[in-house]
Amino acid sequence: MTDPLLDNLVQQARIAARSASPSDAIRAVLKDSIGQSNEFANAIAATEEDELLLFEDDTCSIWTCRYGSDLVFAPHEHRMPVHIAVYRGTEIEVLYKKEPGRLRHGGNKHVAAGDVVSLGPDAIHAITGEGDIQSHAIHIYEGPLTRVERHLFDWTTGAEVEFSMENFHAMARNRAEMKELG
Numbered sequence: 001m002t003d004p005l006l007d008n009l010v011q012q013a014r015i016a017a018r019s020a021s022p023s024d025a026i027r028a029v030l031k032d033s034i035g036q037s038n039e040f041a042n043a044i045a046a047t048e049e050d051e052l053l054l055f056e057d058d059t060c061s062i063w064t065c066r067y068g069s070d071l072v073f074a075p076h077e078h079r080m081p082v083h084i085a086v087y088r089g090t091e092i093e094v095l096y097k098k099e100p101g102r103l104r105h106g107g108n109k110h111v112a113a114g115d116v117v118s119l120g121p122d123a124i125h126a127i128t129g130e131g132d133i134q135s136h137a138i139h140i141y142e143g144p145l146t147r148v149e150r151h152l153f154d155w156t157t158g159a160e161v162e163f164s165m166e167n168f169h170a171m172a173r174n175r176a177e178m179k180e181l182g
């Protein structure tokens with residue numbers, strides 16, 4: 001990693017993740033980072049990939065995330081808490097509950113620039129951006145996200161699909177197909 005701002009955030013998040021109250025401590029680190037939203041957004045804009053893993057160990061996984069508004073990435077679980085800070089644009093969490101034979105839409109959480117939100121370990125969400133510019137965010141998960149067994153869910157039936165980045169992108173829908181987003 002070369003960006004000192006992101007490097008510093010990773011160091012702070014790692015300390016927070018090992019603390020006695022990791023959720024509160026990670027949220028505090030992210031809330032503090034909002035004071036430099038423009039600098040964080042520029043650092044995230046400069047990364048080559050829309051989703052970039054900055055760091056992962058047993059205690060936390062730290063990603064930069066950019067989402068446009070055309071595609072909605074498929075519903076999935078994390079099986080651990082996640083804390084999200086948005087620095088530019090708006091990220092939308094399209095929330096679902098799993099029911100027998102289907103997924104039920106459970107509302108949308110619009111996370112605007114300057115907001116920090118948390119999702120619990122049982123949350124299921126699809127994800128997209130809002131408006132003309134990509135959302136620019138950092139997601140911090142309270143565990144080794146790439147090393148836990150977790151699932152994507154079929155949009156219609158809710159059937160479990162093994163999580164992989166390939167499946168995550170292959171199952172994306174066009175925003176226009178999404179009645180959940182109006």
Ligand SMILES: [Fe+2]
Pocket residue numbers: 076078125127
């Ligand atoms: Fe997610």
